[in-house]
Amino acid sequence: MQQTSSFSEHQTGSLYLVPTPIGNLDDMTFRAIKTLKEVDLIAAEDTRHTQQLLNHFEISTRQISFHEHNTEQRVPELIKKLKDGLSIAQCSDAGMPSISDPGKELVAAAVKEGIPVIPLPGANAGLTALIASGLVPQPFYFFGFLDRKHQQQVNALEELKSRKETMIFYEAPHRLKKTLATMAEVFGAQRQVVLARELTKRYEEFTRGTLAEILDWYASHQARGEFVIIVAGNDHPAEEEKKTSQLPLAEQVDQAILTGLSTNAAIKLVAKQNHIKRQELYKQYHQL
Structure with a gap:
């Protein structure tokens, strides 16, 4: 002691x-x-x-x-x-x-x-963004920066996707779109998210919506400045997983596509969730 x-x-x-x-x-x-x-x-x-x-x-x-x-x-x-x-x-x-x-x-x-x-107490970007996000402020889970590599991001987010806490991430502007796309791939494109940009500075800005909506917006806009990403927690993780797992594989893929993912991204996600090879599901879905 x-x-x-x-x-x-x-x-x-x-x-x-x-x-x-x-x-x-x-x-x-x-x-x-x-x-x-x-x-x-x-x-x-x-x-x-x-x-x-x-x-x-x-x-x-x-x-x-x-x-x-x-x-x-x-x-x-x-x-x-x-x-x-x-x-x-x-x-x-x-x-x-x-x-x-x-x-x-x-x-x-x-x-x-x-x-x-x-x-000494003082400024912190994560908490500053959290209290203005409009999402449930507590409990929260602070992660910070995800790994830059896609698969490492997927692995980390897979461990977080069922957490009920609001989650806090940091990201640089040149990696923002890829990180958001990976979040949509793992969390589902309908997960609520808030982007806090340039906190406390002249161009401070908050963007709120689903991952699909924000990805669509950034498809035609440039990301500038430092970002805090606030992601809503999973309210019903067990129910969602049970409901999804009971659907035929093709319907699971169709449901993932409806959330905003491409067909290939949806196949990859469903294959991972069901512990099967992506190539097998690809052939089955396209009836090859």
Whole structure:
């Protein structure tokens, strides 16, 4: 068992986890600014990006880079500085450290050494999108970024398709359409979804509808900006699976097509759901 008190005196320094704005600089808290001014060192995901923030708030604290590519080198170095009594603020480019950003390795190492870890509240894209989505806000399931490869996405989404919680994903604009198509393939094209784009920025926008409707819209529009994808949970997973499995295979394919999938995508989905080879179902469906 371990217990640390954040604000009592310690022989070591403290590690402060400082959220930064996800777009609008006015979302920086007074406490975050004060902390960044008072610590001895700032461990930043991208020092150039963070320097812009520091300049805006007239913060002169020294920085050191800490990102996914130098974690192995930096963690022992930063832990030593903390043990020597230095206070360090860790921040990512936007939002909260460790949430789809660097940070967790340093936190784990600090906890292991009994070094106080002090989190500051602040901006988070997932929760910001969730509370404005119009979908059930709790319980929710945060996933973050899916794998870039299609089959890995399918595997992950298959494990999530029966969850009743509202689900939160992040996605880059150039991968958005493919990710939405994979979600339609696994979740069904009638699943409700909300896209939150450019949160807190000038072009903040929410798009609400079924996966089929949103895919249709983006077929003729370009995706720009960073996205949070909020997906409605499955209200009746057991009933849906039972109802679908009782239908003949050809009817299951027809039903999948009605949700907006192409014939080939529908055949692939139904074959996977029924644990049969796609080629066999293709021949059966087309009566070859």
